[in-house]
Amino acid sequence: MRRPASGRKSAAMQTVALIDYDSGNVHSAQRALVEAARLADKRVNVQLTADPGIISRADRIVLPGVGHFAQCKGELAARTGVIEAMDEAVHRKGRPFLGICVGMQLLADFSLEDGETSGLGWIHGMVQPIEPGAGLRIPHMGWNGLEICQRHPVLDDLGEDPHAYFVHSYALSPEDEGQIAALADYGRPIVAAVARENIFGTQFHPEKSQAVGLKLLSNFLSWRP
Numbered sequence: 001m002r003r004p005a006s007g008r009k010s011a012a013m014q015t016v017a018l019i020d021y022d023s024g025n026v027h028s029a030q031r032a033l034v035e036a037a038r039l040a041d042k043r044v045n046v047q048l049t050a051d052p053g054i055i056s057r058a059d060r061i062v063l064p065g066v067g068h069f070a071q072c073k074g075e076l077a078a079r080t081g082v083i084e085a086m087d088e089a090v091h092r093k094g095r096p097f098l099g100i101c102v103g104m105q106l107l108a109d110f111s112l113e114d115g116e117t118s119g120l121g122w123i124h125g126m127v128q129p130i131e132p133g134a135g136l137r138i139p140h141m142g143w144n145g146l147e148i149c150q151r152h153p154v155l156d157d158l159g160e161d162p163h164a165y166f167v168h169s170y171a172l173s174p175e176d177e178g179q180i181a182a183l184a185d186y187g188r189p190i191v192a193a194v195a196r197e198n199i200f201g202t203q204f205h206p207e208k209s210q211a212v213g214l215k216l217l218s219n220f221l222s223w224r225p
Helices: 026-039 052-057 069-078 082-092 210-222
Strands: 014-019 044-049 060-063 097-100 125-129 140-145 163-168 170-174 180-185 189-196 199-202
Touching: 014 026, 014 052, 014 082, 026 044, 026 210, 044 052, 052 082, 060 082, 060 210, 069 082, 082 097, 140 180, 163 210, 170 189
Parallel strands: 014 044, 014 060, 060 097, 097 199
Antiparallel strands: 125 170, 140 163, 180 189, 189 199
16 A cells, blocks of 8 residues: 655755775764764765765765875875866866865865975965964864854854864965965964865864864755855
């Protein structure tokens, strides 16, 4: 017997392509995205992948990253077709993109870490060494407050005085300061998040930032740029 229609349609399943290129934190990022989807009541399939076909068809793209810029860029470029598939999904199809830590730094034109290495050029600017305030150590490691610089759906409802977890020695400096979404204070301002159209990046690790990080990831999964 056919059941009567309830009048409600179940939400379509989203596919999130989490780029797998030996970046070091993919499994923790995957677990955090799954938990963020549960908290946001979203039906999400998080696929850890380096398959260009899956990436180009995905509803959302997440590029994590841990380690040195040049190594991460080399590993990413070594995955045949991955950068091209990301470019198709993000720029031609307008899919929401999230870069995390070195995944955010890779958006720049180039980095000065280990010499000069070209990036993706999606956020014009450069990655350069942090110059901390007096008495502060490098790397910048641990919890730091976020100064929200612009209203953005991915940064909604993070609570009063949100803090996030950082581990880095280099930071992205965008040419267009209007693309800075959040700052952190480490004796002087450090870019903590960037935003441009359907592209968002965090220097901090949402997957290690507890409630604030999970809320940010939930926001990303709901974001419709």
